[in-house]
Amino acid sequence: MYAVIDLETTGLRTSWHDRIVEVAVVHLDEDGQVTGEWCSLVNPGRDLGPQLIHGITAAEARRAPRFEQLAGHVAGLLRGRVLAAHNLRFDASFLLAEYERVGVQAPIDPADGLCTMRLASHFLPSAGRSLHDCCRAAGLPPYRAHSALHDARAAAQLLARYLTSAGAPPPWEAAITAAAGLPWPPMEVAPVVPVHRRTAGHREQHFLARLVDRLPRLHEPKGDAYLNLLDQALLDRHISSTEADALVATAEAFGLARVDVEHLHRSYLADLAGAAAEDGVVTASERHDLNQVAALLGLPRSDADHALQSAMNGSSPEQGLRSNQWSFAPGDMVVFTGAMRPPRWEWEGEAEAAGLLVGDSVTKKTRLLVAADPDSMSGKAEKARRYGIPIVHPTAYRQMLASLAKPTPAR
Structure with missing residues (x-):
């Protein structure tokens, strides 16, 4: 009726x-x-x-x-x-x-x-x-x-x-x-399953669990492409659903099983620990960051402690597998997408004041895309993924902007 x-x-x-x-x-x-x-x-x-x-x-x-x-x-x-x-x-x-x-x-x-x-x-x-x-x-x-x-x-x-x-x-x-009596035209009914909103507190299965289990690991897994992607994904210390899918697809494309990826994750953590221990002082912020990355990579906190201890002792056998790390500097171009608070023009003004260039659209010259939702399906986000441009949440971007404004201490 x-x-x-x-x-x-x-x-x-x-x-x-x-x-x-x-x-x-x-x-x-x-x-x-x-x-x-x-x-x-x-x-x-x-x-x-x-x-x-x-x-x-x-x-x-x-x-x-x-x-x-x-x-x-x-x-x-x-x-x-x-x-x-x-x-x-x-x-x-x-x-x-x-x-x-x-x-x-x-x-x-x-x-x-x-x-x-x-x-x-x-x-x-x-x-x-x-x-x-x-x-x-x-x-x-x-x-x-x-x-x-x-x-x-x-x-x-x-x-x-x-x-x-x-x-x-x-x-x-x-x-x-x-x-x-309204004449609806004949239409094919596709066999699709409706998708509902997630329940409050829903947590997705960690992407590591989607990889094939195999022992032992490869002698030396070829993980440069995977680690490069991981570098981009972890810029905002958050792995979005889109990034998790991309990491799984990259691992599968290179024949990496779960044990291989876990090895690469530990090497990644070892590199971070090495950078934190380089000046001989590990701050509470650096230790918190290591614990956060370990959790995102599906590793126990004890792995972060072990990586840091090895770095402080100068013995980190798994360190050094990361390729060129992503960096952000004045003169880089940043683009924004999605509905943001405060308004977009305020974000753009802050970026320009920090010496960044603000673009209206994503091109191969874009260094970073700031998205209200990192899983965004906007045209800008799709183009950024196609070009391999990192996509980060505004909160993480603001932290990056603050670091960009601070002078780098001489060593």
């Missing part, structure tokens, strides 16, 4: 190339009873926009199906039903735009559906326009805002209240009849 929808998007306008990043559909029968629900994240093929609002990370969305893969299934959920949403005009415009991108003229028209926001003026005259205000005025329980499924459930409960108040038949009976 009814298909109540809600979307999370990268922004507010389809004309600005904003896309859907999450879609949810809740089915109601003629009495307002829930008969089914469905939800999935959507890979928008671009940056995710205001992530502080919708809370979806690129690590989640990048593994979700694209809309063209979901289009047939979503059409099946809407076909023959009255489309409803809170601010239906907004959701309908995004659905129409997504279907147009895949060459489908979807029979979606806000005038033919039910907008729980507009209907509130009749059923809840004292309520504000927001879904939260309408639900509160209707005496409905609080819900998790800016989650497509929770918002769709809340809108469905609101519509159920309207149905109870309206009685039978409802004043929009003509819309029910019209929806049953």
